[in-house]
Amino acid sequence: MKYRGDFTPQALEDLSKLDGLRDLMMKRLTEATKELAKQFNQEERKVLAEHLRQPPPPPPYKGGPPGTPGPPPSHEGPPSRPMP
Numbered sequence: 001m002k003y004r005g006d007f008t009p010q011a012l013e014d015l016s017k018l019d020g021l022r023d024l025m026m027k028r029l030t031e032a033t034k035e036l037a038k039q040f041n042q043e044e045r046k047v048l049a050e051h052l053r054q055p056p057p058p059p060p061y062k063g064g065p066p067g068t069p070g071p072p073p074s075h076e077g078p079p080s081r082p083m084p
Contacts, residue, residue: 033052
């Protein structure tokens, strides 16, 4: 992994440890998923695989109470004007 900026030797060592922990976590997650899939029949495995391909949901909107919809997307633009 390539890092930018000026890092102290301790910071570089810490980053290396984090990378190692991330790798270990992904290996454990992969093994747990394989073990889970062994319990399913072929059709259930297909459903599990499809579920795992889905992107994660967006983070919750923190501008209001839980369940509050977030602000509108910025690409919507202003409302259209009536034609003359």
